[in-house]
Amino acid sequence: MSDQVENAHGLRLGVDLGGTKIAGIVLDGDAGVRAERRIDTPEGGYLATIEAIVDLVNALEAEVGTAGLPLGVGTPGSVLASTGRLRNANSQCLNGKPLGADLSTALSRDVRLANDADCLALSEARDGAGAAFDNVFGVILGTGVGGGVVINNQLITGRNGLAGEWGHTCLPWPTSAETRQPPRCWCGLDSCLEAWLSGPGMSADHVRRGGYNIPAQDIVERAEAGERLAGATLKVWLQRVARSMAMIVNILDPEVIVVGGGLSQIRWLYSEVPKIWAEHAFAESIDTPLVAAQHGDASGVRGAARLWPLP
Ligand SMILES: [Zn+2]
Structure with a gap:
Protein backbone atom coordinates (compact mmCIF):
# COMPACT_ATOMS: atom_id res chain seq x y z
CA MET A 1 0.00 0.00 0.00
CA SER A 2 1.12 3.52 -0.66
CA ASP A 3 1.23 6.12 2.04
CA GLN A 4 -2.46 6.81 2.40
CA VAL A 5 -3.02 10.53 2.63
CA GLU A 6 -5.52 12.14 4.89
CA ASN A 7 -8.88 11.70 3.21
CA ALA A 8 -11.23 13.69 5.37
CA HIS A 9 -13.88 13.98 2.64
CA GLY A 10 -14.22 10.24 2.14
CA LEU A 11 -13.08 10.42 -1.47
CA ARG A 12 -13.23 7.22 -3.51
CA LEU A 13 -12.09 6.64 -7.03
CA GLY A 14 -13.85 4.47 -9.59
CA VAL A 15 -12.85 3.36 -13.07
CA ASP A 16 -15.16 1.65 -15.57
CA LEU A 17 -13.19 -0.21 -18.21
CA GLY A 18 -15.32 -0.61 -21.31
CA GLY A 19 -14.66 -1.90 -24.80
CA THR A 20 -14.60 1.57 -26.34
CA LYS A 21 -14.35 3.99 -23.39
CA ILE A 22 -12.71 4.11 -19.98
CA ALA A 23 -14.60 6.29 -17.50
CA GLY A 24 -13.16 7.58 -14.22
CA ILE A 25 -14.83 9.33 -11.30
CA VAL A 26 -14.00 10.67 -7.84
CA LEU A 27 -16.96 10.46 -5.47
CA ASP A 28 -17.11 12.69 -2.44
CA GLY A 29 -18.78 10.83 0.42
CA ASP A 30 -21.68 8.80 -0.86
CA ALA A 31 -23.11 11.03 -3.55
CA GLY A 32 -21.27 14.08 -4.82
CA VAL A 33 -19.02 13.92 -7.89
CA ARG A 34 -15.73 15.74 -7.39
CA ALA A 35 -14.16 14.90 -10.73
CA GLU A 36 -14.91 12.79 -13.76
CA ARG A 37 -13.13 12.00 -17.01
CA ARG A 38 -13.66 9.71 -19.97
CA ILE A 39 -11.06 8.49 -22.44
CA ASP A 40 -11.00 6.13 -25.41
CA THR A 41 -9.98 2.56 -24.63
CA PRO A 42 -6.60 2.09 -26.33
CA GLU A 43 -6.44 -0.41 -29.16
CA GLY A 44 -2.92 -1.49 -28.26
CA GLY A 45 -3.91 -4.40 -26.03
CA TYR A 46 -3.40 -5.20 -22.36
CA LEU A 47 -0.32 -3.14 -21.44
CA ALA A 48 -1.68 -0.06 -23.20
CA THR A 49 -4.90 -0.52 -21.20
CA ILE A 50 -2.94 -0.60 -17.92
CA GLU A 51 -1.06 2.57 -18.90
CA ALA A 52 -4.27 4.35 -19.87
CA ILE A 53 -5.90 3.52 -16.50
CA VAL A 54 -2.81 4.71 -14.60
CA ASP A 55 -2.81 8.00 -16.52
CA LEU A 56 -6.54 8.44 -15.89
CA VAL A 57 -6.17 7.81 -12.14
CA ASN A 58 -3.24 10.24 -11.91
CA ALA A 59 -5.18 12.93 -13.78
CA LEU A 60 -8.25 12.56 -11.53
CA GLU A 61 -6.16 12.64 -8.36
CA ALA A 62 -4.32 15.73 -9.59
CA GLU A 63 -7.68 17.38 -10.23
CA VAL A 64 -8.92 16.80 -6.66
CA GLY A 65 -5.50 17.37 -5.11
CA THR A 66 -5.41 14.04 -3.25
CA ALA A 67 -3.31 10.98 -4.12
CA GLY A 68 -3.56 7.33 -3.08
CA LEU A 69 -7.37 7.20 -3.08
CA PRO A 70 -9.22 3.89 -2.68
CA LEU A 71 -9.71 2.55 -6.20
CA GLY A 72 -12.39 0.24 -7.55
CA VAL A 73 -12.41 -0.94 -11.15
CA GLY A 74 -15.35 -2.27 -13.10
CA THR A 75 -14.36 -4.66 -15.87
CA PRO A 76 -15.98 -6.90 -18.41
CA GLY A 77 -15.96 -10.54 -17.35
CA SER A 78 -15.18 -11.69 -13.83
CA VAL A 79 -12.20 -12.35 -11.61
CA LEU A 80 -11.24 -15.96 -10.95
CA ALA A 81 -10.97 -16.06 -7.16
CA SER A 82 -8.18 -18.68 -7.05
CA THR A 83 -5.78 -16.81 -9.35
CA GLY A 84 -7.00 -13.22 -9.48
CA ARG A 85 -7.02 -13.46 -13.26
CA LEU A 86 -9.82 -12.20 -15.46
CA ARG A 87 -12.05 -14.51 -17.46
CA ASN A 88 -15.23 -14.28 -19.49
CA ALA A 89 -14.40 -10.75 -20.68
CA ASN A 90 -15.70 -9.93 -24.14
CA SER A 91 -12.71 -7.58 -24.45
CA GLN A 92 -10.59 -10.66 -24.91
CA CYS A 93 -7.14 -9.05 -24.47
CA LEU A 94 -8.03 -8.97 -20.74
CA ASN A 95 -8.75 -12.68 -20.35
CA GLY A 96 -6.17 -14.58 -18.33
CA LYS A 97 -4.53 -11.35 -17.17
CA PRO A 98 -4.06 -10.44 -13.49
CA LEU A 99 -5.52 -6.96 -14.00
CA GLY A 100 -6.04 -6.26 -10.30
CA ALA A 101 -2.47 -7.23 -9.32
CA ASP A 102 -0.95 -5.31 -12.22
CA LEU A 103 -2.94 -2.17 -11.43
CA SER A 104 -2.10 -2.55 -7.75
CA THR A 105 1.62 -2.63 -8.60
CA ALA A 106 1.41 0.24 -11.07
CA LEU A 107 -0.60 2.47 -8.71
CA SER A 108 0.93 1.36 -5.38
CA ARG A 109 -2.34 0.54 -3.67
CA ASP A 110 -4.89 -2.23 -3.24
CA VAL A 111 -7.41 -2.31 -6.06
CA ARG A 112 -10.84 -3.93 -5.98
CA LEU A 113 -12.27 -5.39 -9.17
CA ALA A 114 -15.83 -6.34 -10.06
CA ASN A 115 -17.60 -6.91 -13.33
CA ASP A 116 -19.52 -4.08 -14.94
CA ALA A 117 -22.95 -5.50 -14.15
CA ASP A 118 -22.01 -5.91 -10.48
CA CYS A 119 -20.94 -2.26 -10.43
CA LEU A 120 -24.19 -1.16 -12.01
CA ALA A 121 -26.21 -3.14 -9.48
CA LEU A 122 -24.22 -1.73 -6.56
CA SER A 123 -24.53 1.85 -7.81
CA GLU A 124 -28.26 1.64 -8.43
CA ALA A 125 -28.90 -0.14 -5.10
CA ARG A 126 -27.01 2.53 -3.15
CA ASP A 127 -28.44 5.74 -4.59
CA GLY A 128 -30.22 4.96 -7.85
CA ALA A 129 -33.36 3.25 -9.06
CA GLY A 130 -32.95 0.44 -6.52
CA ALA A 131 -32.27 2.60 -3.46
CA ALA A 132 -35.66 1.89 -1.88
CA PHE A 133 -35.19 -1.90 -2.05
CA ASP A 134 -33.16 -4.48 -0.10
CA ASN A 135 -32.89 -7.11 -2.87
CA VAL A 136 -31.78 -5.64 -6.20
CA PHE A 137 -30.98 -7.45 -9.44
CA GLY A 138 -29.16 -5.22 -11.90
CA VAL A 139 -28.79 -6.21 -15.53
CA ILE A 140 -26.83 -4.82 -18.43
CA LEU A 141 -28.35 -5.10 -21.87
CA GLY A 142 -25.85 -3.63 -24.30
CA THR A 143 -22.91 -4.86 -26.34
CA GLY A 144 -22.72 -7.53 -23.66
CA VAL A 145 -25.28 -8.94 -21.24
CA GLY A 146 -24.69 -9.44 -17.53
CA GLY A 147 -26.25 -9.30 -14.11
CA GLY A 148 -25.43 -8.42 -10.51
CA VAL A 149 -27.03 -9.09 -7.14
CA VAL A 150 -27.06 -6.62 -4.24
CA ILE A 151 -28.73 -7.59 -0.98
CA ASN A 152 -28.95 -5.14 1.92
CA ASN A 153 -26.58 -2.81 0.05
CA GLN A 154 -23.90 -5.51 -0.19
CA LEU A 155 -22.70 -6.88 -3.50
CA ILE A 156 -23.04 -10.68 -3.61
CA THR A 157 -20.08 -12.21 -5.46
CA GLY A 158 -20.60 -15.88 -4.64
CA ARG A 159 -18.23 -18.74 -3.89
CA ASN A 160 -16.96 -18.90 -7.46
CA GLY A 161 -17.27 -15.22 -8.24
CA LEU A 162 -20.20 -16.00 -10.51
CA ALA A 163 -23.24 -14.60 -8.68
CA GLY A 164 -25.60 -12.93 -11.11
CA GLU A 165 -23.78 -14.27 -14.18
CA TRP A 166 -26.99 -14.14 -16.16
CA GLY A 167 -25.53 -13.42 -19.58
CA HIS A 168 -23.88 -16.80 -20.02
CA THR A 169 -26.80 -18.94 -19.02
CA CYS A 170 -28.96 -20.59 -21.64
CA LEU A 171 -32.09 -18.97 -23.08
CA PRO A 172 -34.90 -20.56 -21.05
CA TRP A 173 -38.06 -22.16 -22.48
CA PRO A 174 -36.69 -22.14 -26.03
CA THR A 175 -39.01 -22.60 -29.00
CA SER A 176 -38.31 -25.40 -31.42
CA ALA A 177 -36.85 -22.86 -33.88
CA GLU A 178 -34.54 -21.47 -31.20
CA THR A 179 -33.45 -24.99 -30.31
CA ARG A 180 -32.70 -25.83 -33.94
CA GLN A 181 -30.50 -22.80 -34.59
CA PRO A 182 -28.95 -21.61 -31.33
CA PRO A 183 -26.44 -18.79 -31.84
CA ARG A 184 -22.90 -19.63 -30.76
CA CYS A 185 -21.65 -17.31 -27.99
CA TRP A 186 -18.06 -16.03 -28.10
CA CYS A 187 -17.56 -17.90 -24.77
CA GLY A 188 -17.85 -21.23 -26.61
CA LEU A 189 -21.36 -22.19 -25.45
CA ASP A 190 -24.51 -22.19 -27.55
CA SER A 191 -27.61 -20.14 -26.85
CA CYS A 192 -26.22 -17.86 -24.10
CA LEU A 193 -28.46 -14.93 -23.22
CA GLU A 194 -25.66 -12.63 -24.37
CA ALA A 195 -25.91 -14.17 -27.85
CA TRP A 196 -29.68 -13.58 -27.96
CA LEU A 197 -30.24 -10.36 -26.01
CA SER A 198 -27.18 -8.17 -26.63
CA GLY A 199 -27.27 -5.46 -29.30
CA PRO A 200 -25.21 -7.61 -31.70
CA GLY A 201 -27.50 -10.53 -30.78
CA MET A 202 -30.59 -8.56 -31.82
CA SER A 203 -28.85 -7.55 -35.06
CA ALA A 204 -27.94 -11.16 -35.85
CA ASP A 205 -31.51 -12.24 -35.19
CA HIS A 206 -32.77 -9.54 -37.58
CA VAL A 207 -30.48 -10.93 -40.27
CA ARG A 208 -31.80 -14.46 -39.63
CA ARG A 209 -35.29 -13.09 -40.33
CA GLY A 210 -34.12 -11.69 -43.64
CA GLY A 211 -33.36 -8.13 -42.53
CA TYR A 212 -30.30 -6.00 -43.11
CA ASN A 213 -27.36 -6.20 -40.71
CA ILE A 214 -28.07 -2.96 -38.83
CA PRO A 215 -27.46 -1.89 -35.21
CA ALA A 216 -30.10 -2.68 -32.59
CA GLN A 217 -30.88 1.01 -32.20
CA ASP A 218 -31.81 1.21 -35.90
CA ILE A 219 -34.02 -1.87 -35.61
CA VAL A 220 -35.90 -0.20 -32.74
CA GLU A 221 -36.29 3.05 -34.69
CA ARG A 222 -37.59 1.17 -37.73
CA ALA A 223 -40.00 -0.79 -35.55
CA GLU A 224 -41.34 2.42 -34.07
CA ALA A 225 -41.74 3.81 -37.59
CA GLY A 226 -43.97 0.84 -38.40
CA GLU A 227 -41.59 -1.37 -40.39
CA ARG A 228 -43.04 -4.86 -40.05
CA LEU A 229 -39.85 -6.95 -40.09
CA ALA A 230 -38.11 -4.72 -37.53
CA GLY A 231 -41.26 -4.87 -35.41
CA ALA A 232 -41.16 -8.66 -35.48
CA THR A 233 -37.50 -8.73 -34.45
CA LEU A 234 -38.17 -6.34 -31.57
CA LYS A 235 -41.26 -8.28 -30.42
CA VAL A 236 -39.38 -11.57 -30.25
CA TRP A 237 -36.46 -9.88 -28.47
CA LEU A 238 -38.89 -8.57 -25.82
CA LEU A 252 -34.00 -14.78 -6.63
CA ASP A 253 -37.37 -12.96 -6.70
CA PRO A 254 -35.69 -9.55 -6.41
CA GLU A 255 -37.71 -6.60 -5.15
CA VAL A 256 -36.68 -4.64 -8.23
CA ILE A 257 -34.89 -5.28 -11.52
CA VAL A 258 -32.81 -2.33 -12.75
CA VAL A 259 -31.70 -2.23 -16.37
CA GLY A 260 -28.60 -0.47 -17.70
CA GLY A 261 -26.60 -0.59 -20.92
CA GLY A 262 -27.44 0.86 -24.32
CA LEU A 263 -30.58 -1.25 -24.83
CA SER A 264 -32.03 -0.02 -21.52
CA GLN A 265 -33.26 2.97 -23.52
CA ILE A 266 -35.80 0.79 -25.33
CA ARG A 267 -39.00 2.04 -23.71
CA TRP A 268 -40.93 -1.07 -24.79
CA LEU A 269 -38.94 -3.05 -22.22
CA TYR A 270 -40.77 -1.41 -19.35
CA SER A 271 -44.23 -1.51 -20.90
CA GLU A 272 -44.20 -4.93 -22.62
CA VAL A 273 -41.98 -7.29 -20.58
CA PRO A 274 -44.07 -6.98 -17.36
CA LYS A 275 -47.16 -7.96 -19.37
CA ILE A 276 -45.72 -11.31 -20.43
CA TRP A 277 -43.11 -12.46 -17.93
CA ALA A 278 -45.65 -14.06 -15.59
CA GLU A 279 -46.37 -16.63 -18.34
CA HIS A 280 -43.05 -18.23 -17.46
CA ALA A 281 -42.64 -17.51 -13.76
CA PHE A 282 -43.99 -19.92 -11.18
CA ALA A 283 -46.79 -17.56 -10.23
CA GLU A 284 -50.03 -16.24 -11.68
CA SER A 285 -48.77 -12.69 -11.58
CA ILE A 286 -45.57 -10.77 -10.94
CA ASP A 287 -45.52 -7.21 -9.63
CA THR A 288 -41.75 -6.71 -9.64
CA PRO A 289 -40.83 -3.17 -10.76
CA LEU A 290 -38.73 -3.21 -13.94
CA VAL A 291 -36.96 0.13 -14.24
CA ALA A 292 -34.14 1.86 -16.09
CA ALA A 293 -30.90 2.68 -14.29
CA GLN A 294 -31.18 6.14 -12.78
CA HIS A 295 -27.54 7.01 -13.41
CA GLY A 296 -27.49 5.67 -16.95
CA ASP A 297 -24.00 5.25 -18.40
CA ALA A 298 -22.45 6.50 -15.15
CA SER A 299 -23.80 3.63 -13.03
CA GLY A 300 -20.81 1.41 -13.75
CA VAL A 301 -18.21 3.91 -12.71
CA ARG A 302 -20.21 5.07 -9.66
CA GLY A 303 -20.53 1.45 -8.53
CA ALA A 304 -16.81 0.84 -9.07
CA ALA A 305 -16.01 3.70 -6.67
CA ARG A 306 -18.30 2.07 -4.10
CA LEU A 307 -16.43 -1.25 -4.13
CA TRP A 308 -14.59 0.22 -1.15
CA PRO A 309 -16.45 1.28 1.99
CA LEU A 310 -16.33 4.92 2.94
CA PRO A 311 -12.89 5.72 4.42
ZN1 LIG B 1 -21.63 -17.23 -23.44
Missing part, protein backbone atom coordinates in the same frame (compact mmCIF):
# COMPACT_ATOMS: atom_id res chain seq x y z
CA GLN A 239 -40.35 -12.07 -25.39
CA ARG A 240 -36.86 -13.48 -24.87
CA VAL A 241 -36.05 -10.78 -22.32
CA ALA A 242 -39.30 -11.64 -20.50
CA ARG A 243 -38.45 -15.36 -20.36
CA SER A 244 -34.93 -14.60 -19.18
CA MET A 245 -36.14 -12.29 -16.44
CA ALA A 246 -38.84 -14.77 -15.34
CA MET A 247 -35.99 -17.18 -14.62
CA ILE A 248 -34.41 -14.58 -12.32
CA VAL A 249 -37.73 -14.00 -10.56
CA ASN A 250 -38.09 -17.75 -9.98
CA ILE A 251 -34.61 -18.04 -8.45
